[in-house]
Amino acid sequence: MSDATDYLMAHAKKTIMEARRLPPGPPKFWLRHIGSVYHLLAKQGAYSNIEFLGDYRVARKAEEDLRKVARLVLV
Helix, strand or coil, rough: HHHHHHHHHHHHHHHHHHHHCCCCCHHHEEEEEEHHHHHHHHHHHHCCCCCCHHHHHHHHHHHHHHHHHHHHHHC
């Protein structure tokens, strides 16, 4: 289970670092929020709680939807 928590923690750091590079606005707010969700999921996974996988899928979908909307706004 350690691999899942390491993956989630790395994904949280990547998402938060990407949000830091954005100008202030809704995409920055939501990417930081999603990054914090990934961080919390990594903490849950550290306790061998596999029920967090459903939450991970929801957070991942929200991140993908946000990226699609951000691309449409920038184009």
